Amino acid sequence: MANELMIFAVITALLALIFRFTSLIVNSRRNRKKAVAFFHPYTNDGGGGERVLWCAVKAIQEESPDLDCVVYTGDHDASPQSLMDRALDRFGVKLLYQPKVVHLCKRKWIEETTYPHFTMIGQSLGSVYLSWEALCKFTPLYYFDTSGYAFTYPLARVFGCKVICYTHYPTISLDMLSRVRQRSSSYNNDALIAKSVWLSRCKIIYYTLFSWMYGIVGSCAHLAMVNSSWTKAHIEQLWGIPDRIKRVYPPCDTSGLQALPLERSTETPIIISVAQFRPEKAHTLQLEAFSIAMKRLNGGKPKPKLQFVGSCRNKSDEARLQKLKNKAVELNVDGEVEFHKNLMYRDLVRLLGGAVAGIHSMTDEHFGISVVEFMAAGAIPIAHSSAGPKMDIVLDEDGQQTGFLACTIEEYSDAILRIIGMSETERLTMAAAARKRAKRFSEQRFYDDFRAAIRPIMCLPYRNSNDVISNRDTDEERVCTTLYTVCGAAISNLFEAIHKHCVRAVQRGESSSLSWLGLRRAEYGCFVKFSRLLQLNEFLYKVSKCGKIFCWSFST
Known part of the structure; x- marks a missing residue:
């Protein structure tokens, strides 16, 4: 009994719970708004992903003026006017009108610090909870993810939305599985796990199961735009929807940067690094390579200066920046290294206009907007020999070398010395070829490709729930x-x-x-x-x- x-x-109890949730979904579907809602919980990260967000908002405002543009954000100080001003000041993107803002209170569930272990699955499930809050507060006709939270797509479809995404990189890739199998330590494979055969096998099982789940949720997208050949190959293999995947290179401000003169002062050659202060950006490698180059520098050569430019999203990034400053002191190069945090766009342009080289060291960088910005500004790029920079960006233009690719600290150090040792004619020739190559990734090219991709989705007849x-x-x-x-x-x-x-x-x-x-x-x-x-x-x-x-x- x-x-x-x-x-x-x-x-x-279960039926009551089901009824409550389904009633909420039914009401939300009935009250869908004729709008495009962008799921971008961090609207102050200052990276290439935020540039894509504002350029996408502008493109939709121009393409479909009758559609409202809404931004889901966890930044409680964000207002329609402040976001519009930020798009212009930080990225030079002038929106036609203010986007509407929906503030999210559950962003902590996608924070890295919330999940010290099993971070990927934790953040992915947390994103579903955050998306539930977003869709309950505002249910749009089009749900547009610009932050890579693929686990939210099935939920958006249940709410009756057309799901569009711009994927900068796969949450998991075959390269990550390969590194675990090889037991190599990296920012996403702890040294303790890499040293243990048993733990490595457990992590392989975890990654395999996660990649299977990632493929299922990703396939729920009606349209998936990706930013590079490398990302496209991985997403096609994981999601299995090649007919719904379009490569759209991210917007790079090549027009404004190309107006900068190629001639630079070589009395103190400046090498610039532009990247968020995140672990995968490998800033320490750049600092160590610069330190080695300084030691190997001949007496007759001018002393270079290294400028770090980036944004901090949270306290973890702030702590990472402080460690980098301490490392510069430890390597005895703090006098030749500068740090610039959360710069306005106009200040970034000024610094790029004075640099002879730009350094970028992330392994498997999905694209590399900053590498394109280096090239457009006339700074010769030194990028990691993998993924986007290797496959799409730092390629010869009309038979002329456009930059350098490196993997190890020594190779980066050699590239720095090569650029410092160039004659002015040689440097200008390479910089001009790099600038010409950068035109392939212009902001206008993004707008054209973006509109061509979304038109078939936006033109679909609206079916009343x-x-x-x-x-x-x-x-x-x-x-x-x-x-x-x-x-x-x-x-x-x-x-x-x-x-x-x-x-x-x-x-x-x-x-x-x-x-x-x-x-x-x-x-x-x-x-x-x-x-x-x-x-x-x-x-x-x-x-x-x-x-x-x-x-x-x-x-x-």
Whole structure:
């Protein structure tokens, strides 16, 4: 008896929970707004991803003026005017009108610090919770993810949204699996795990399962734009939707930077590094390579200066920046190294205009906007020999070398010395070729490719969610109705059997079987009367309707 009552209580609670969630989804689908909502929880990160956000907002404002542009952000100080000003001041992107803002309160669930272990799956599941908050507050017609949270796509489809994404890099890649198999230590493979065969095998299983899940959720996107050949190859393999994947190079401000003169002062050659202060950007490698180059520098050569320019998203980035400053002191090069945090765009342009070289050291950088900015500004790039820089950017232009690729500290050091030792004619020739190459990644090219990609999605007819609920004529919905009717009948019969058993137990005086709930016979009588008022048939019919909506959302 106790077991049967437990089943009754559990099933009732589950159905009540399902009904609450599905009712919320139904109401949200009915109240969808004719808008494009950008899921970008960090609107102050200052990186290439934020530039893509504002350029995408501008492109949609120009392409579809009748659509509202909304930004989901976890920055509570962000207002429509401040975001519009930031787009202009930080990135030189002038929006046509202010975007609407939806503030999110649950951003801590996607913070790295929230998940010291199993970070990927933790942040991915946390993003679903954050997206639930976002979609409940505002349900758009088009859900546009610009931050790479693929686990939110199935939820957005359940809410009736068309899902569009701009993916900068896959959350997991075959290269990451390869590094774990080789047991090589890196920012995303702790040295303790790399040293242990057993832990490495466990992590391989974890990565394999995660990549399978990532492929399933990613395939829910109606349109996936990617930023490079490297990213495109990985996403096609993981998501399995090649016909819905378009390569759209990210917007690089090549027009403004190309107006800078190629001639630079060589009295103190400046090498610039532009990247967020994140662990994968490998700033320490740059500092160590610069230190080695300084030691190897001939007496007759001018002493170079290294400038670090980047933004800090949180306290972890701030701590990382401080460690970098301490490292410069330790290497005895603090007098030749400068640090610039959270610069305005105009100040960044000024610094780029004075640099003879730009250094970038992230392994498997998906694209490398800063590398293109170096080239457009006339600074010869020194980039990591992998992924975007190797496959798309630092390639010969008309047979002329456009920069240097390196992997090790020694190779970076050699490249620094090569550039410092160039004659003015040689440097200008390479810088001119690099600038010409950078024109392939202009902001205008992004706008053209972006509009071409979204037009087929934006031009689709709007299907009213009310029609989905009321129309019961399709084969798919008839199947769903039958399925839920059968399930409802089974549950109803189960409840009826439990109810009859409970009544007999009360009549026989077997109240001891109910004592685990702390119920006396009189209280249980009230419980029985309440259970008769559940109106189960109507409830199950509502669940049936919600089930049809769920199935339809994945068929669109």
